[in-house]
Amino acid sequence: MAPSALPSNYEDLRTVISTRHDLLSKRLRQIAEFALANPNDMALETVSVIAERANVQPSSLIRFAKAFGYDGFSTMQRVFRARLTERQPSYRERIKALKEQSDTPMSAITVLDRFTEAATHALSHLREETRPELLEQAVELLANAEWIHVIGQRRAFPVAAYLNYTLSHLDRKVSLIDSVGGMVTEQAKNISPNDLLLAVSFQSYAPDTLAIATQARQQGSKIIAITDGPLSPFAALSDVCFEVEEAQVESFRSLSACMCLSLSLAVCLGYRLDKNTNFDNLFA
Amino acid sequence: MAPSALPSNYEDLRTVISTRHDLLSKRLRQIAEFALANPNDMALETVSVIAERANVQPSSLIRFAKAFGYDGFSTMQRVFRARLTERQPSYRERIKALKEQSDTPMSAITVLDRFTEAATHALSHLREETRPELLEQAVELLANAEWIHVIGQRRAFPVAAYLNYTLSHLDRKVSLIDSVGGMVTEQAKNISPNDLLLAVSFQSYAPDTLAIATQARQQGSKIIAITDGPLSPFAALSDVCFEVEEAQVESFRSLSACMCLSLSLAVCLGYRLDKNTNFDNLFA
DNA sequence: ACTAATTTAGAAAAATCATTCTATTTGATC
DNA sequence: GATCAAATAGAATGATTTTTCTAAATTAGT
Numbered sequence: 001m002a003p004s005a006l007p008s009n010y011e012d013l014r015t016v017i018s019t020r021h022d023l024l025s026k027r028l029r030q031i032a033e034f035a036l037a038n039p040n041d042m043a044l045e046t047v048s049v050i051a052e053r054a055n056v057q058p059s060s061l062i063r064f065a066k067a068f069g070y071d072g073f074s075t076m077q078r079v080f081r082a083r084l085t086e087r088q089p090s091y092r093e094r095i096k097a098l099k100e101q102s103d104t105p106m107s108a109i110t111v112l113d114r115f116t117e118a119a120t121h122a123l124s125h126l127r128e129e130t131r132p133e134l135l136e137q138a139v140e141l142l143a144n145a146e147w148i149h150v151i152g153q154r155r156a157f158p159v160a161a162y163l164n165y166t167l168s169h170l171d172r173k174v175s176l177i178d179s180v181g182g183m184v185t186e187q188a189k190n191i192s193p194n195d196l197l198l199a200v201s202f203q204s205y206a207p208d209t210l211a212i213a214t215q216a217r218q219q220g221s222k223i224i225a226i227t228d229g230p231l232s233p234f235a236a237l238s239d240v241c242f243e244v245e246e247a248q249v250e251s252f253r254s255l256s257a258c259m260c261l262s263l264s265l266a267v268c269l270g271y272r273l274d275k276n277t278n279f280d281n282l283f284a
Numbered sequence: 285m286a287p288s289a290l291p292s293n294y295e296d297l298r299t300v301i302s303t304r305h306d307l308l309s310k311r312l313r314q315i316a317e318f319a320l321a322n323p324n325d326m327a328l329e330t331v332s333v334i335a336e337r338a339n340v341q342p343s344s345l346i347r348f349a350k351a352f353g354y355d356g357f358s359t360m361q362r363v364f365r366a367r368l369t370e371r372q373p374s375y376r377e378r379i380k381a382l383k384e385q386s387d388t389p390m391s392a393i394t395v396l397d398r399f400t401e402a403a404t405h406a407l408s409h410l411r412e413e414t415r416p417e418l419l420e421q422a423v424e425l426l427a428n429a430e431w432i433h434v435i436g437q438r439r440a441f442p443v444a445a446y447l448n449y450t451l452s453h454l455d456r457k458v459s460l461i462d463s464v465g466g467m468v469t470e471q472a473k474n475i476s477p478n479d480l481l482l483a484v485s486f487q488s489y490a491p492d493t494l495a496i497a498t499q500a501r502q503q504g505s506k507i508i509a510i511t512d513g514p515l516s517p518f519a520a521l522s523d524v525c526f527e528v529e530e531a532q533v534e535s536f537r538s539l540s541a542c543m544c545l546s547l548s549l550a551v552c553l554g555y556r557l558d559k560n561t562n563f564d565n566l567f568a
Numbered sequence: 569a570c571t572a573a574t575t576t577a578g579a580a581a582a583a584t585c586a587t588t589c590t591a592t593t594t595g596a597t598c
Numbered sequence: 599g600a601t602c603a604a605a606t607a608g609a610a611t612g613a614t615t616t617t618t619c620t621a622a623a624t625t626a627g628t
Contacts, residue, residue: 025605026594040369047586057607062587073586084368085324108419111555112548116411119544120404127400135392155449158442162539165439180464230302230320247544254547255446256540260403260531263538264396271395309575310624331616341577346617356617358584 006069010039010083013076016068024067027056031064035080043080047073111249118247119256125245126257138240139268141222142172145196149188149216151177151209152200159200159226159258166266170273179208188212193220200226200258201234202246213237226258290353294323294367297360300352308351311340315348319364327364331357395533402531403540409529410541422524423552425506426456429480433472433500435461436484437493443484443510443542450550454557463492472496477504483522484542486512486530497521510542 007013017032024032034054035042041050051058065076142148148167152160157178164176177187191197197216201209210233216223217237225238228246235241244261247254291297301316308316318338319326325334335342349360426432432451436444441462448460461471475481481500485493494517497507501521509522512530519525528545531538 027606044365044369046584048584058585059587059589059608060606063606081328085328107416108423108548108552109414109416111552112414112419112545113411115544115548115551116407119540120407123400123404123407123540127397130393130396132391132393135396139392157449158446158543161445162442165441230298231305231317235299235302249551252547252551255543256403256407259442259539259543260399261396263536264392264399267399267533267536268392268395311576330614332614342615343578343617343619344576347576358616 008079010079013068013079020068027060028064028067030054031056031060035064039080039083043077043084114249115247115252115254118249119254120247122245122247122254122257123260126261129245130242130261134240134242135265135268138224138242138265139272141196141224141240142167142198142265142269143272145172145222146192146194147173147175147190148196148198149175149177149191150198150200151212153179153206153209155253155255156200156202156206156209156226159255159262160198162259163198163200163262163266166263167269170266170270172269172273177212184208184212188215191216191219191221196222196224198224198226199234199238201232202228202253203232205233210234226261292363292366293370294363297352297363304352311344312348312351314338315340315344319348323364323367327361327368398533399531399536399538402533403538404531406529406531406538406541407544410545413529414526414545418524418526419549419552422508422526422549423556425480425508425524426451426482426549426553427556429456429506430476430478431457431459431474432480432482433459433461433475434482434484435472435493435496437463437490439537439539440484440486440490440493440510443539443546444482446543447482447484447546447550450547451553454550454554456553456557461496468492468496472499475500475503475505480506480508482508482510483518484510485516485518486537487516489517494518510545 007016014036017036021029021032031054034050034056038053041053045053047058047061051061054061062073065073068076070076150160150164150167152158152163160176161178164174167174175187175190177184179187191212195216197213199209199213201213205227213223213225213234214237223234223238223240225232225234225241226244227234227241229235229243232241232243235243242261244257246257291300298320301320305313305316315338318334318340322337325337329337331342331345335345338345346357349357352360354360434444434448434451436442436447444460445462448458451458459471459474461468463471475496479500481497483493483497485497489511497509497518498521500507507518507522507524509516509518509525510528511518511525513519513527516525516527519527526545528541530541
């Protein structure tokens with residue numbers, strides 16, 4: 001009765017359920033239909049809740065699971081649960097794995113291997129986790145700002161410089177607060193309430209950047225932040241906050257994902273400002 | 285103590301947790317960090333499993349939930365569970381949906397999708413095409429140089445700035461030729477025959493960078509170039525030349541691969557200089 | 569350095585939940 | 599329509615899980 005190999009991922013389970021659907025008894029067929037139609041319920045609800053929603057007895061659900069070879073409902077439920085998490089293949093764990101194989105001596109090419117791999121993960125994480133609305137809100141703020149001020153210090157500076165570069169190719173007024181000559185405070189004075197501050201900052205959050213953002217917030221300027229997590233002080237300070245989990249091997253963090261996000265932002269803004277723009281000559 | 289309205293969706297909960305993070309007691313803060321980093325675990329595992337993974341007592345999790353106004357852990361867990369079902373369709377589904385409505389020119393998220401995809405290709409290209417000897421030669425030159433001068437202009441500047449940042453964390457003498465105050469020529473005069481020039485340049489090769497590289501070559505300084513192809517004038521000028529095929533969508537070129545290479549170079553150099561170095565405090 | 573207040577750990581209790589079991593129903597076969 | 603096998607319902611059970619509670623530990627204030 002039980003199938004040879006019991007399905008351990010959702011796709012397989014789906015197939016098996018569909019295939020055997022016609023051969024099932026009335027009540028089990030009813031459950032099969034419910035399961036395929038409501039995989040979320042199957043994953044998250046308790047036996048009695050699912051039973052109620054599917055109009056069956058709780059015990060039928062156990063019979064259902066056993067009919068497919070599982071030793072109980074909970075075992076089958078794992079498959080439904082895995083479906084909910086497997087679409088983002090646990091970025092954190094893969095990075096952790098990278099860290100753990102660090103006892104092997106590092107040849108030059110190994111280092112490059114590790115970093116390209118880590119960066120690839122960071123990129124796919126960026127792609128999966130960035131909410132479209134966030135991007136659109138950011139683009140809207142960028143489009144409406146009278147003047148855009150970009151700041152980023154230390155490790156964040158290359159990102160800020162890049163944003164400054166790309167944005168200045170669109171017809172927005174942009175200035176980079178680069179603190180040349182120790183003029184941070186003076187440069188920050190130029191930020192007016194109708195302006196936008198584009199702040200890039202990572203742990204351990206440069207005090208200047210934080211101070212300027214705080215000041216900008218107080219006087220009512222808009223703020224877009226590119227930072228490294230929900231616990232960043234910029235998460236609370238900003239109107240739109242991009243949390244970029246950057247590639248990391250041991251204690252070295254890359255900037256690949258940030259650069260990618262920055263370029264994307266600029267290009268989106270380009271489209272937003274003029275949908276017919278021919279960009280061929282920009283970013284030359 | 286309890287907040288007025290208790291968050292009923294994940295985004296709100298996240299915000300509340302971030303905001304109150306600093307005010308929480310040690311153990312609760314620990315849980316807050318775990319929760320934000322592992323929302324999947326929070327959604328699907330039992331109290332005791334989560335407690336184990338987060339290295340806290342089960343009862344602490346209940347205290348945590350109550351601290352945020354919920355009447356028990358299960359109530360809070362619902363919020364984490366809801367996140368899994370309200371999730372946006374996965375990346376693949378998103379793209380499929382977008383391709384079908386091909387009249388929509390470029391939505392924000394499509395742009396990001398394209399660029400992350402392109403950057404991923406660029407990274408794997410970088411890994412596959414970079415010859416190990418090239419990296420090792422570069423590291424050797426970097427290790428032996430008396431002084432390292434980094435130059436990059438316009439689009440290449442962020443890469444140069446990043447190299448300057450990472451290299452200056454190792455005990456090498458580095459300076460960035462940033463042409464502040466139009467002092468390019470003056471800054472370039474500091475390059476002596478025992479020094480190394482690390483030049484970053486892409487089409488259409490900034491004249492200043494090219495001029496300085498030429499001059500450096502003539503006086504016998506070593507040159508490492510990061511550039512964009514065999515046809516680059518830097519290919520012939522340099523001792524070691526990295527040809528990075530950068531991610532490109534339409535006419536927009538990213539810098540993800542360059543940033544990755546730069547970091548790798550710096551880390552390799554770190555290992556080369558001192559194989560026992562503890563890097564934990566570098567690149568903070 | 570001492571006291572009071574808060575926080576935490578861990579075991580014990582309460583609640584919930586999955587599963588089993590048996591009486592009953594359904595449906596097929598002769 | 600009688601008989602048997604299979605399927606089902608629903609209560610009872612047993613296991614797991616959440617929550618409570620108290621003693622110990624930590625922290626802050628005087």
